[in-house]
Amino acid sequence: MTEDDRVMTSPSIALDDVQLGGQLLERDGYVLIRGVLSPDQVERARDRCDDYLLADADAENEIEANALLRMPEMDFIFDARVLTALTAWMGGSLAYYPNYVARLNRRTDWHVDNGFSPKFVPDASHVYDPAFRHVQCVVYLQDNRPGPGGGLDVRPGSHRWAATGDFPDDDYLARAYPRVVSIDSKAGDLIVFDGRVMHRGTPQDGSAQRRKYGVFWSASRDDRRQIDRYLEYFAARLEFLRTRNLPPEELQRDEQRHRLMWDVRFPASYRPETVEVLHRHAVAVAEMADAVAQ
Numbered sequence: 001m002t003e004d005d006r007v008m009t010s011p012s013i014a015l016d017d018v019q020l021g022g023q024l025l026e027r028d029g030y031v032l033i034r035g036v037l038s039p040d041q042v043e044r045a046r047d048r049c050d051d052y053l054l055a056d057a058d059a060e061n062e063i064e065a066n067a068l069l070r071m072p073e074m075d076f077i078f079d080a081r082v083l084t085a086l087t088a089w090m091g092g093s094l095a096y097y098p099n100y101v102a103r104l105n106r107r108t109d110w111h112v113d114n115g116f117s118p119k120f121v122p123d124a125s126h127v128y129d130p131a132f133r134h135v136q137c138v139v140y141l142q143d144n145r146p147g148p149g150g151g152l153d154v155r156p157g158s159h160r161w162a163a164t165g166d167f168p169d170d171d172y173l174a175r176a177y178p179r180v181v182s183i184d185s186k187a188g189d190l191i192v193f194d195g196r197v198m199h200r201g202t203p204q205d206g207s208a209q210r211r212k213y214g215v216f217w218s219a220s221r222d223d224r225r226q227i228d229r230y231l232e233y234f235a236a237r238l239e240f241l242r243t244r245n246l247p248p249e250e251l252q253r254d255e256q257r258h259r260l261m262w263d264v265r266f267p268a269s270y271r272p273e274t275v276e277v278l279h280r281h282a283v284a285v286a287e288m289a290d291a292v293a294q
């Protein structure tokens, strides 16, 4: 199968189809949840991004966590229905992380997120653990379409490299999981994917009418070892970045974002409404300081 054979479709659920969502997440390594934001919420979130992010339509830029957490337009991250679904999918408990970020023009090629790859994590035993539950969440604020792009491509089932004890080498994964799905997301849908799944930003041919925005956050089960490994990865992230020969502006942007993650504190950095809903749903809120406090 070639890249041109990729399919632009995916099973999707409504936010209250929690049971089906869990089955799809386990089987495919991702799930598409329709309409988590209303069209009006999408426009308000886009307006906020327009105000905050660079006017240059081609540049890459981001809103770091502390700023994002102050924006009521981003409250969908803490929607009670989202917390309920994530808690079920994580096996009955939930932890959130300080890496909230809104991105303009993030464009990635095929990869497994470094935070879950034994290539980048010194102790990766937890990603092979059958009880591993860690997902990345993203809401794109435009439709995903072949050509203009605007969303995410995945290789369904590719999170299973861990179940077979494999090492997620990129070439190996592309061969072992040749089927490519370009997730048919609309603006305001939520995509939840297993941290180990191979994915990329949908390629863009430059014909997009709207700036590309995505709002990203991370969630896992509330488990000390899993939380610590991910925080340790972030603490060591700058070292990883330096070994990847990134252009200086990209390095600086990522360095700044990771430095600022240390300032995300609970409850001080969160809006009072958010603190209340996180308490009500018993969400464990991980902080970078926990990474060094042991």
Ligand SMILES: O=C(O)CCC(=O)C(=O)O
Binding pocket: 106, 107, 108, 113, 151, 152, 199, 200, 201, 202, 214
């Ligand atoms: O390019 C995108 O939209 C996806 C972002 C992504 O995969 C990443 O930041 O790891």
